[in-house]
Amino acid sequence: MVLAGKIFRLVEDLPLSRIAEKLRGYRVEDEFEEEPYRxxxxxxxxxxxxxFNSLRGVLAWDTLRFTYHRGNRIPVPRTLYVTFAFFKTAGGTFLLAVERKSIANRVANLFSQLLFISKGYIVNVSISPEKMREYHEKNPESTKVIFFDNLPVPNLDKLSLYGPDLRQTDxxxxxxxxxxxxxxxxxxRSYGVTIGLTRDGVVVAFSNMDKTDFINMVASEILPLVG
Incomplete structure (x- = not known):
């Protein structure tokens, strides 16, 4: 099972106890009405x-999608269950939403509204190119793929290298x-699973891994790259 998650940074450095106070027992009900549906x-x-230095939980979030049957629009509800974790480090307070990037971004905006009454207080992280290089070169024999960006070549946005011994190539x-x-x-290194990592804090585990181990791996191995 592939697991994906994305790391975000809180603009204001809130204590985990304060975040827990705001989130504990949170429940909001809305009603969708469109005849004949309610x-x-x-x-x-x-x-x-x-x-220890973390706050974990699950966001249960009802959403709607629509399907059509013989010209009629039919709302179909579903519940997203998004596992999340807030971390406190020397570099600040961070959020990990264990979902694909598009949903994780929505979760970050929702938590920003819950904690700060406005979007924009939970933002994307950026891992420096130097940290990405350092992470690869500490364990170069395990790297399978590298993508490069910020290239000066016209009409060439990214380049990639595949295969073992990437560090040894010219x-x-x-x-x-x-x-x-x-x-x-x-x-x-900490769990021996194959992962993908981007500079904007998206982490994907391609090997079989449960969510608890995924969160622990991100906390111990990826967060130190962020700050």
Whole structure:
């Protein structure tokens, strides 16, 4: 099972106890009405638990999509269950939403509104190209794929290298002089699973991994790259 998540940074450095206070017991009900349909939509925080320098829980979020049958628009509700974790580090307070990028972005905006009454207080992170390079070069034999961006070549946005011993190739050194590492596929040292990592904090586990281990891996191995 592929697991994906995205890391965000809180603009204001809130204590985890304060975040827990705001999220504990949170439940909001909305109602969608469109004749002849009337659907209750609930957003709530479940299973909130405080750990060592972390706060974890599940966001249960009812959403609607629409289908059509013989010209009639039919609303179809579904519930997204998004596992999340807030972390407190020396570099600040961070959020990990365990979902694909598009949904994780929506979750970050929702939490920004819950915690700060406005969007824009939970923002994207940026891992520096130097940190990406350092992460690869600490375990170069495990890196399978590298994408480079910020290239000066016209009409060429990204370049990639595939295969073992990437660090030993002349192309690797040449691409580093021209651009920056944007994306890596490598093996996480702490759990031995194959992961993908981008500079904007998207992490994907391609190997079989449960969500608890995924969160722990991100906390121990990826967060230090962010700050």
């Amino acid at each position: 659907i209750k939509l609930i957003t709530e925080v479940l299973d909130l638990a405080v750990g 192309l690797y050194s040449h691409y580093l002089t021209m651009g920056s590492i944007w994306y890596l596929v490598t093996v996480a």
